[in-house]
Amino acid sequence: MEAKDADLSKLKIDRSEKSRNPDSNRNMIIGTVTGLVVVAVILFFTFRSTFTTGIEVKLTTAVTQSPSQTNASLTASGYIVAQRKAAVASKGTGRLIWLGVVEGDKVKKGQIIGRLEDNDIRALLDQAKANLLLTKADLKDAENSYNREKALLKTGSATKMEVDAAEARYLRVLASMDVAKANISSQEIAVENMLIRAPFDGTVLTKNADIGEIVSPLGASVTSRAAIVTMADMSSLEVEADVSESNIEKIKVNQQSDIVLDAYPDKSYEGYVSKIIPTADRSKATVMVKVGFKHYDERVLPEMSAKVLFLSDKPKDEVKDEKPALIVPMTSVAKRDGRDVVYLVKDEKAIEVPVTIGRKFNAYLEITSGISDGDKVIDKITDQIKNGIKVKVQ
Secondary structure, three states, X not given: OOHHHOOHHHHOOOOOHHHOOHHHHHHHHHHHHHHHHHHXXXXXXXXXXXXXXXXXEEXXXXXXXXXXXXXXXXXXXXXXXXXXXXXXXXXXXXXXXXXXXXOOOEEOOOOEEEEEOOHHHHHHHHHHHHHHHHHHHHHXXXXXXXXXXXXXXXXXXXXXXXXXXXXXXXXXXXXXXXHHHHHHHHHHHHHHHOEEEOOOOEEEEEEOOOOOOEXXXXXXXXXXXXXXXXXXXXXXXXEEEEEEHHHHHHOOOOXXXXXXXXXXXXXXXXXXXXXXXXXXXOOOOEEEEEEEEOOOOOOOOOOOEXXXXXXXXXXXXXXXXXXOEEEEEHHHOEEEOOEEEEEEEEOOEEEEEEOEEEEEEOOEEEEEEOOOOOOEEEEOOOOOOOOOOEEEEO
C-alpha cells in the first residue's frame, strides 16, 4: 500500500462519551464515597472518645468506724471549743519584765504568770508609808496636847477656846492618819495590778507578748499589747456543731452521740448533746448544737475539727464492744458476673474491683477485703457503670 493511500484518521483518539467505560466510572465513584464514609466514621469515634464528658458519678469514701456509728440519725461537722477561755492581761499599764509561762504550761488559779515594771509605783508606796509614820508622830503630839489642855481647863489654867483648838488639831491629824492608810492601800493595789495572775486552772494556749513590750489593759495598739497569754480550761472542751434548721427536730438535749476527730479518724469518743442554742444563724440557716464529751484524752485540743454522729438510739453494750468495720453505702456495691464489686475512678475511668462483703449495718455494708480505708468509690451504681467506662466526678 502506498503512503498516499493510508487513512490517517484512524490514528485519532476517540474522546466521545460513547468511547468511555461506564462500569469503571461507577466503581471509581463508589470507592471514593466508601473511603469518605470510613474516614468520617473513624473521625467520629475518635472525637467522641476524646471530647465526651463521660457518665456523671458521685464518690463516697470507705471509712472504718464502730457499728454504733452506723446507727446515727444525723451527722454534723464542727470544732472543739473551750467553754472557759480567757486572754489574760494586767490591770495596770507598764513594760513586761518577766513572763513565767510558755505554750502548753498548766497553771493554777491565782498563780503569778507575769510581772510588769513597777519601780515608780513602789517608790510611791514607800512615800505613802513614810507619810503614815509622820502622821503617827503628829497624831501622838496632837493627842498629848489635847489631853493637856483638858487637864488645864479643869484647874482654870486654860480656856475653853484653847481646848477646842487642841481637839480640832487632834481630829485633823487623826483624819490624816486615815488618808495615809488609804494611800498606802491604793499604792499596794497598784503594785498588785502589775502582777498578772491566772484567773482559773487551765493550760496556756498561746503567748501574746514578749519581755520588753508595753502591756495595756485598755487594748492593744501599735506599741502595746492587750494580753500576755491566752489560756483555756481543758476540762471544759465541747464540740460546737452547726445543724441545719430542717434537721434540728432530730436533736434533743442529752441525746447520745459519737465524736470523731478529723485528726484521728480511727478513734471515737462518747458524747451527749449538752445544749441547743435557742437562736438560728440567718445567713447559714443553721442552729448551733453543743456536744459534750463523756471522757477524752490529751489528744483532744481546742479548735480541732470534728464530726458528730447523733445516735437515734442508745447503743447496746454488745454492739459497742464490737470491733470497728470498714464500711461503704449499700448503693456502692453491685453484682457483676456473680461477684460483689465496687468501682474506683482512675484516669477518668471506672475501675472494677472485686470485694468481699461482711456484716450489714442499716444502709451500709462491711467490706472485709478488696479496698482500704480512705478509698473513694462510686456511689449509686447504675447498669451504665461498667469496667473501663469513662466517667466524670460531680
